[in-house]
Amino acid sequence: MFDFIKKAFTEGAPDYEPSSSRILSGLCTLGAIGWISHIVIHTHAMPDVATLGGATAFSVAHYSANKLTGMTGK
DSSP, X not given: OHHHHHHHHOOSXXXXXXXXXXHHHHHHHHHHHHHHHHHHHHXXXXXXXXXXXXXXXXXXXXXXXXHHHHHHTO
């Protein structure tokens, strides 16, 4: 599938095994953008900081967990 989405956005050597966490983070980011857009359209105001922070944490959770696992080697 497009060389696993061009080796999941490419990082490392040519024989690098792509990470699905980047794709999951991308999909979660698109979901968060849709969610915040829905809030803005219906309330005509930006959501509070906690909502934006939660959407950010939700979007990067998979990628952060993968990177932390790689850094600790566990």
